[in-house]
Every structure is written in structure tokens, then in C-alpha cells.
Amino acid sequence: MSKQGIVSLEGVCMNYQDLEGETPALKNIDLEVQEGEFIGIVGPSGCGKSTILSLIAGLIKPCSGQVKIEGKEVEGPSSKVGYMLQQDHLFEWRTILQNVMLGLEIQKKANEENKKKVMKLLDTYGLGDFKNHYPRQLSGGMRQRVALIRTLAVDPKILLLDEPFSALDYQTRLALSDEVADIIKKEKKTALLVTHDISEAISMCNRVIVLSKRPGVIKSSHDIHLSGEKRNPVSLRKAPEFREYFNIIWEELDVHVN
Ligand code: ADP
Helix, strand or coil: CCCCCCEEEEEEEEEEEECCEEEEEEEEEEEEECCCCEEEEECCCCCCHHHHHHHHCCCCCCCEEEEEECCEECCCCCCCEEEECCCCCCCCCCCHHHHHCHHHHHCCCCCHHHHHHHHHHHHHCCCHHHCCCCHHHCCHHHHHHHHHHHHHHCCCCEEEEECCCCCCCHHHHHHHHHHHHHHHHHCCCEEEEECCCHHHHHHHCCEEEEECCCCECEEEEEECCCCCCCCCHHHHHHCHHHHHHHHHHHHHHCCCCC
8 A cells, every 4th residue: 555645635526516506526536645746637627627726725625535634634724735826816016025925924924034035946946136026027937937936935845736837828838837847846845736738747747647527537647757868848748758648648538629
């Protein structure tokens, strides 16, 4: 048996209730994420990918089954988990530094020591010169990097990324996905990425989970091993194994126009 992961979902089912009735979103999800893993979650639109992240973030509770972080059942949002979304949600009236300090301010931890740490993060990831700029003065890719640093500033162990690049143009997306994968590895985080982009999942993650149509069940799990020394998105996508993973996952997704 595998050891208890930093995140685990055991027999998780989720149904949403609304005025029109019940929408079953997830069925019997078992997922064990080990510390340091970077998991990609792909599946057809509406199959429950974001729901998995909301459950781990403690924003919703499963109808049955258990969601645990470090062996403890998730009762609600916690500072162990950072969430990064498609929209960067930066405040336009705050400078970049003020934006990345926001989470620390909310947690009443905006002390000098933490401010130094944040400045270091900005410097390390190429944003030091922009700390007094406002979000509108930055490109979309830079804004998303700021959003990531804001998430990292409160030092969560687990990062949840929900389509974080989908509002960006293709070139920026490619470059940023590589940078983000790198940052997450360097900062030794465990991460789960929801994406509809199979190539993005294969090139960024060490494991890719494929969900079925709604209600989502885990159809398969692929450990990703790509050969090649230079780890950047273009070279990784040229690795001979890349196309194989892509074709298998594409078939499993069963996306047909009709
Ligand atoms: P995905 O991220 O794979 O696109 P979601 O997890 O967002 O899928 O949603 C799964 C299903 O649950 C969808 O059919 C969606 O319409 C439904 N759903 C999501 N959130 C709610 C909600 N708050 N109330 C009712 N239905 C919801």
C-alpha cells in the first residue's frame, strides 16, 4: 500500500443541489497525492475538475467520502492551501508589492521579515524592478507571475492552480507554464493543476489524472517521464514520449465533435 499522501481523497462523491435539482459532479474519487508531486487533472468540460480543487481548498464539503490534508480531514479553508485562478484578481489601486503582501496582511503577518521574503521572491522571479508599479503597467504573463508570488507569499504547502494560463496568449502561456513549473519545484510545493490543455499537463506535471465525463470518475493516471536534458516547454514537447502520452490521453478523453 502506498504511504499516506499530503492530500488524499477517499471515496469522494459530490452532488450540487440547486433549484433545478441535483447535479452529480464527482463519483467515487480516490486520489493520493504525495508531497512534492505536481498533478495535472484533465477531463471534459464540466466533469468536476474544479470541484476537486474546491474540495481540497475546503470551500465545499463532499456528500460522501473524505478529503484529508496531512491525514486530517479538511474542515474549511486553511493557510496550508493556496489557490491560483484563471483571473489574476490583482487590485488595480495597489502596487505590485502591496498586492503580493495582501495575504500576509489578512493573516496579520505583514512584518518586516515577511516583507523581505516577499521582496526576495519578486527579485528571484524577475519582478523586483516592478514592485512599485501598478498591475495595469504589467503584461498578462507578468500579472499571473505576481498572482503566483502573492499565493506563495503566505507559504502554503499545497498549491491549487485552476486554468491559470487560459486567459493568456499562446506564446506567453508556453513561457509562463515553464516558469511556473520551475518556481513550484524550486519552492518545493505540492501542486494540483486543472487544465483543458493536455500538452500543458504533460509538460508541467509528474502525473496526469484523466477524468471521465460528468459525474467525473478517475479514468486513468499516468506517471510522466520525458527524456531530454533541457527542461523547457518547447524541448519537452519534442521528447519522443510526449506524443505517446498525448495520444493515449487524447483517446481517453473521448472528445468527439458530435
Ligand atoms: P470542470 O472544472 O471540470 O469544468 P466543475 O467542477 O466546475 O467542472 O463542475 C462540475 C459540474 O458541477 C458541472 O456540471 C457544473 O455545472 C456543476 N456545478 C459546479 N458548481 C456548481 C454549483 N455551485 N451549483 C450547481 N452546480 C454546480
